[in-house]
Amino acid sequence: MPTRRANAVLPTCKENGSVLDFDTVDIYARGNTMLKGRSLIEPDNFSLEETENLFTLAGKIESDENYLRDSCRGKLLATLFFEPSTRTRLSFEAAILRLGGSCLGFADPGSSSASKGESLADTIRMAASYADAIVMRSPKEGAALLASRYSQVPVLNAGDGGHHHPTQTLTDLFTIRCLRGEIANLTVGFCGDLKFGRTVHSLAKALARYANIRVIFISPEELVIPEYIAATLQRQGVEFAETRNLEEAMPELDVLYMTRVQKERFFNEEDYIRLKDSFVLNAERMTLGKGNLVVLHPLPRVNEIAVEVDADPRAAYFKQARYGMYARMALLASILGVAE
Numbered sequence: 001m002p003t004r005r006a007n008a009v010l011p012t013c014k015e016n017g018s019v020l021d022f023d024t025v026d027i028y029a030r031g032n033t034m035l036k037g038r039s040l041i042e043p044d045n046f047s048l049e050e051t052e053n054l055f056t057l058a059g060k061i062e063s064d065e066n067y068l069r070d071s072c073r074g075k076l077l078a079t080l081f082f083e084p085s086t087r088t089r090l091s092f093e094a095a096i097l098r099l100g101g102s103c104l105g106f107a108d109p110g111s112s113s114a115s116k117g118e119s120l121a122d123t124i125r126m127a128a129s130y131a132d133a134i135v136m137r138s139p140k141e142g143a144a145l146l147a148s149r150y151s152q153v154p155v156l157n158a159g160d161g162g163h164h165h166p167t168q169t170l171t172d173l174f175t176i177r178c179l180r181g182e183i184a185n186l187t188v189g190f191c192g193d194l195k196f197g198r199t200v201h202s203l204a205k206a207l208a209r210y211a212n213i214r215v216i217f218i219s220p221e222e223l224v225i226p227e228y229i230a231a232t233l234q235r236q237g238v239e240f241a242e243t244r245n246l247e248e249a250m251p252e253l254d255v256l257y258m259t260r261v262q263k264e265r266f267f268n269e270e271d272y273i274r275l276k277d278s279f280v281l282n283a284e285r286m287t288l289g290k291g292n293l294v295v296l297h298p299l300p301r302v303n304e305i306a307v308e309v310d311a312d313p314r315a316a317y318f319k320q321a322r323y324g325m326y327a328r329m330a331l332l333a334s335i336l337g338v339a340e
């Protein structure tokens with residue numbers, strides 16, 4: 001029988017500074033030049049040490065919003081979004097503006113010359129000749145990698161089809177680090193559309209590099225985790241299980257990563273309608289979770305988390321979206337070479 005557990009209030013990075021001990025490594029003084037000029041296409045493009053350095057920097061920015069303020073004055077970021085976005089585009093724009101830089105770009109490919117048939121390669125050549133870095137989202141898997149081959153400036157993959165979303169992974173890992181104190185010794189449940197959910201693919205792959213991570217994949221049969229991600233976990237010795245039952249998994253989880261069913265990747269609407277509400281996290285199901293469970297969601301949500309869950313102190317998805325801005329500020333400052 002499931003047991004009820006008391007809810008715990010999740011600390012913020014600021015509140016939890018002593019656990020994270022951001023001051024032990026002064027990345028600003030020490031320099032984070034390793035990432036200068038680098039693209040980020042998949043989460044493991046940066047080493048574990050480089051990724052951890054980014055989180056140290058993001059933690060400093062979160063603790064002191066004036067940290068690195070204006071450090072990117074004169075730098076231009078191009079945001080090229082061939083697919084809709086709220087958080088990723090706006091948080092990147094907020095990040096560069098808070099760092100004192102500027103941005104240009106488009107949120108709708110219909111307003112760009114892509115709608116006249118211009119190739120991605122030519123679009124990227126243009127953006128790279130105007131800006132110091134490019135953030136791009138595309139419905140096509142591999143588009144960001146292709147773009148990086150035509151660009152003289154760093155390309156940051158803001159999502160390529162159902163493949164990867166590595167800056168969301170920086171957001172997710174930074175959130176876990178802030179709220180749990182470390183990214184290790186955790187059982188992480190991924191629930192929902194694990195087939196098309198690019199944030200799941202990137203985060204699962206990234207978590208496999210940390211110590212003593214256990215993963216439980218919770219999905220309908222038709223939306224299971226792709227074989228190449230399962231193979232990566234197997235290769236890296238990560239213990240994982242697959243289930244169709246959220247209630248059964250709940251008591252075991254330290255982190256629950258909910259995802260929406262990705263309507264835009266389905267070939268037929270009937271399948272989407274049949275699968276869209278396969279898993280709904282509500283207040284009753286939350287009673288099955290640990291008191292210090294962290295519930296994440298890359299957002300946007302549709303129905304998979306009931307609004308009543310928002311009031312539960314373990315619901316961390318809006319906090320997570322704000323942490324994404326700090327993670328992206330750290331990323332931009334590093335790839336633009338100002339964090340030195």
Ligand code: CP
Pocket residue numbers: 084085086087088089159168298299300
């Ligand atoms: N998490 C995320 O990628 O959200 P957006 O689609 O709103 O950018």
